[in-house]
Amino acid sequence: MVLQAALEGYGLRHRATVHNIANVDTPGFQRIDVSFEDQLKRAVDRMPSRGSMFRGVDMDHRRDNPLNRVAYKISLDQSSPVRADGSNVSIDREMAILSQNAAKVRDLTELMIRNYSTIKSAIRGRAG
Amino acid sequence: MVSATGLEAQRIRMDLIANNIANAQTTRTADGGPYRRRSAVFEAVGGTRNKFSGILDSARKQDVLGGGVRVSRIIEQAGNDAFMQVYDPSHPDADDKGIVMKPNIRIVDEMVNLIDASRAYEANVTAMNQTKQIGAKTMEIGRI
Numbered sequence: 001m002v003l004q005a006a007l008e009g010y011g012l013r014h015r016a017t018v019h020n021i022a023n024v025d026t027p028g029f030q031r032i033d034v035s036f037e038d039q040l041k042r043a044v045d046r047m048p049s050r051g052s053m054f055r056g057v058d059m060d061h062r063r064d065n066p067l068n069r070v071a072y073k074i075s076l077d078q079s080s081p082v083r084a085d086g087s088n089v090s091i092d093r094e095m096a097i098l099s100q101n102a103a104k105v106r107d108l109t110e111l112m113i114r115n116y117s118t119i120k121s122a123i124r125g126r127a128g
Numbered sequence: 129m130v131s132a133t134g135l136e137a138q139r140i141r142m143d144l145i146a147n148n149i150a151n152a153q154t155t156r157t158a159d160g161g162p163y164r165r166r167s168a169v170f171e172a173v174g175g176t177r178n179k180f181s182g183i184l185d186s187a188r189k190q191d192v193l194g195g196g197v198r199v200s201r202i203i204e205q206a207g208n209d210a211f212m213q214v215y216d217p218s219h220p221d222a223d224d225k226g227i228v229m230k231p232n233i234r235i236v237d238e239m240v241n242l243i244d245a246s247r248a249y250e251a252n253v254t255a256m257n258q259t260k261q262i263g264a265k266t267m268e269i270g271r272i
Binding site: 024091 | 130131133134137138141170171172193194196197244245247248251254256258259261262265266268269272
């Protein structure tokens, strides 16, 4: 499901950011970047039943699910400005990414919980 | 745990700074001569180091992300040129011209580094707490 694919990406970005923060004082360190949003969006666009609120739900068990082909790109950041000691980590930026990313993970997890709660309610035939 | 490596490295750095400050006036050591300033050299653990290994590693997500930081070595001030020379003939470690060699430790520098290390430590604590919160939230999926 799309939520799961997104959580995978944000989870990787969290780990990369934590690594960058740990290396804030390492001379010559290049920060690690995780990018996947564009790819994820393209995978979602490739899914059938466009426009339906159930888009992608019927794809979960299929081998040709476009979500299986989302490549989470982990790369060295070559473009950020480099400090005097050769490192390109900015602690302010990493902390901002960290909290923004963690908030996304929390929200997506919450959506996932609600999703499963809904299914549970449907199975039991009553709310709660 | 990646944040823990950051905490450990920064703590080692803070310990060395504390040691430097404590020994700012030490003119006699077991090795002979004044105390030599020590500092930690940090090194990233794992992670993509360059473009080529980056391509190689992209097949193995685990390695590319990196495992934090470690203190690769602790360096000591080399040579005797950096010592501060103070004229104090009454000092027991003064040479025949009355010059005492003192460690080249500037308290202001050490304090600045100490604050830097403690801020970096805090950043790692924050990162660790976020990791904990994400983990706890993820466990809620199983409680439905």
